[in-house]
Amino acid sequence: MKTLFPSLALLLLLLAGCSKTPEAPPPAAPLAPPSAEIRSAAAQRGKAIVTEAFSLLSSNLQTAIQHGGVSNALPFCSLAASPLTASMASKHGVALRRVTQKARNPADKVNADELSILRQFEAAIPASTNPPPPIVTNFVASTATFFAPIILSKELCLQCHGVSGKDIAPENLAVIQRLYPQDEATGFKLGDLRGAWRVDFPLATLSAGR
Numbered sequence: 001m002k003t004l005f006p007s008l009a010l011l012l013l014l015l016a017g018c019s020k021t022p023e024a025p026p027p028a029a030p031l032a033p034p035s036a037e038i039r040s041a042a043a044q045r046g047k048a049i050v051t052e053a054f055s056l057l058s059s060n061l062q063t064a065i066q067h068g069g070v071s072n073a074l075p076f077c078s079l080a081a082s083p084l085t086a087s088m089a090s091k092h093g094v095a096l097r098r099v100t101q102k103a104r105n106p107a108d109k110v111n112a113d114e115l116s117i118l119r120q121f122e123a124a125i126p127a128s129t130n131p132p133p134p135i136v137t138n139f140v141a142s143t144a145t146f147f148a149p150i151i152l153s154k155e156l157c158l159q160c161h162g163v164s165g166k167d168i169a170p171e172n173l174a175v176i177q178r179l180y181p182q183d184e185a186t187g188f189k190l191g192d193l194r195g196a197w198r199v200d201f202p203l204a205t206l207s208a209g210r
């Protein structure tokens with residue numbers, strides 16, 4: 001035991017010494033913001049993707065309403081929104097989501113980084129009659145992230161996201177509550193920020209000049 005102990009201690013010391021180099025990088029330097037080229041490429045492609053995704057969702061929503069009213073469109077949205085969004089994402093080779101501070105689908109709830117972007121949009125709304133401009137940022141070095149505000153700008157939206165009892169008919173509210181027991185996405189008014197589109201671009205897809 002007497003002889004074993006020092007050699008064991010030495011071994012541990014050596015092992016600790018070994019693991020030290022790879023395991024303790026210097027504190028991460030703050031990430032430099034994306035370059036002007038990256039920002040403009042992400043803004044341009046982001047706007048196009050979001051416009052296409054929005055019109056795909058709206059045309060499906062309108063068809064569902066025509067076929068059986070809002071109470072039919074609600075379960076339709078519930079089934080179709082995620083696969084439609086996912087199809088747009090894979091078509092363009094990006095990650096695409098809708099994020100919101102008041103979620104209907106709990107999967108769309110913002111994280112802290114996204115919430116700070118939504119706060120910036122909210123702060124910009126009163127200053128102009130136009131929607132706030134998109135924001136391009138980076139949370140990790142390999143990816144540029146584009147955000148575009150979603151403003152609740154149509155009367156139609158109120159039927160499912162407005163004030164319950166006033167804009168949302170009782171029978172539709174019942175459907176919402178059945179499909180989304182934790183729904184937070186009511187009580188909005190025209191002109192309110194409903195959330196944002198988020199598009200994540202791997203940097204390689206932007207700098208390749210696509």
Ligand code: HEC
Nearest residue numbers: 073074077078081098100103104105108156157160185195
């Ligand atoms: C027929 C009812 C209905 C109408 C009309 C409607 N929505 Fe929704 N909305 C939903 C449902 C249901 C979901 C949840 C979809 C899901 O499960 O992914 C949703 C989700 C969303 C989300 C994603 C965030 C979240 O809370 O999950 C946004 C953003 C949104 N709607 C904006 C709008 C806007 C803007 C309009 C008007 C153009 C609109 N909606 C009209 C039913 C509706």
